[in-house]
C-alpha cells in the first residue's frame with residue numbers, strides 16, 4: 001500500500017497521494033471509538049513526515065485519537081485544526097474499486113475526506129515550519145459518543161497545548177466541489193439522542209386482551225412525537241424530531257412485550273432543544289399511563305451543542321476566502337446537522353465551514369460519494385489561510 005513509502009515532496013503530499021490515502025481510508029470505515037485501523041494508518045503516514053518540529057501525541061483514555069503539534073519558529077499563537085475519524089453504520093451502495101470493505105460500515109459523512117484534508121495541510125507544514133504553533137486534532141467519535149468533548153475533558157488541550165483559535169470543515173453534498181460555504185453565528189444545530197425502552201407483556205396474537213402490546217404503544221408514541229415540532233415549537237425557530245431506528249417483536253403471531261426506539265432531536269437554539277426534551281418526556285409519561293407500560297427514556301445531549309462560529313475569527317476567515325479569486329465562496333444558511341465540534345467551540349474560539357463535494361446523494365446516504373477534486377481545493381485554502389493568518393499581529 002502506498003502509505004508505506006510516500007516520498008513526500010517539498011510542497012507536502014501531492015494530489016495523487018492524497019487521493020490514494022482517501023481511497024484507502026474509505027475502504028476501512030470504523031464506528032465511533034473503534035477507529036483502530038484508521039488511527040494506525042494515520043500514524044503510519046505521519047511518521048513519514050519530517051519529525052524535527054512535529055510532536056505526535058496520543059491519549060491513553062481515548063486511544064484512537066491523535067494530536068499533532070507543529071512547533072512554530074516564533075509562536076505568537078497556537079492555531080488548531082480538527083478532523084473527525086469515525087464512520088457510520090450504513091452499508092455502502094456505491095460501485096467503486098475502493099468501496100468499503102467493512103460490511104455495514106461506511107464513510108457516509110465524508111470523514112475520510114476530512115482526515116485526508118488534515119493530512120494534506122499537516123504534510124505541508126511538516127516541510128515548511130510555521131512561525132506560529134499548529135495543533136492538528138484527529139478526533140474519534142463525532143457521530144456518537146462525543147469524542148470532541150471527551151478529548152477536551154481529558155485535559156490534553158490545556159497548558160502547552162492550549163489552542164487560541166480552532167478551525168474545522170465538513171463536507172457538503174450540495175455545493176460544487178471545492179466551494180467553501182460558511183456563515184457567522186450558528187452553522188449547525190445542537191442535538192440530543194433519544195433512547196426509549198418499552199416494557200409491556202408479551203402473548204399470543206390471538207389473545208391481545210391478555211397481553212400489553214409494545215408495538216402499538218411505540219407506534220402511538222412515535223406519532224405523538226411528531227406533534228412536537230408541528231404544535232409546540234415556534235415555527236420561526238424550527239426543530240427536528242427523528243426516530244431513525246425501531247425494533248420489536250420476534251414473530252408475526254407473537255405480541256411483542258418489549259420494543260426499542262433510537263432517535264435524535266435537533267434545533268438551532270438550546271432553549272428549543274430543552275423545550276423539545278420536555279415535550280418528549282411528557283409524551284412518554286402519557287404513553288406509559290395510557291398503555292400501562294414502562295418506558296425507560298434517556299435523552300443524551302453530551303457535547304452536541306449548536307455549532308456557533310465565533311464572530312471575529314469567522315469574519316477574518318470569510319474575508320480571506322471571499323477576497324481570494326482562486327476560492328469559490330458562498331454564504332450558507334444554518335443546517336440541522338449536528339456536530340460535537342459545538343462543544344469544542346463552546347470552549348475554544350473557533351469556526352467550522354462547509355467544503356463542497358458535489359455528491360449525487362445526501363449525507364448519511366449509502367450512495368454518498370464525494371468528488372475528490374475538493375480535497376486539494378480545501379488543502380490549498382487552509383494552507384493559504386493559515387499562512388496569511390500567521391502574518392497578522394492580533
Ligand SMILES: CC(=O)N[C@@H](CCC[C@H](N)C(=O)O)C(=O)O
Nearest residue numbers: 143144191192193264337338339
Ligand atoms: C455532521 C453529522 O451528520 N453529524 C451527526 C451528529 C450526530 C449527533 C448525535 N449522535 C445524534 O444523533 O443526535 C448528525 O447526525 O447530524
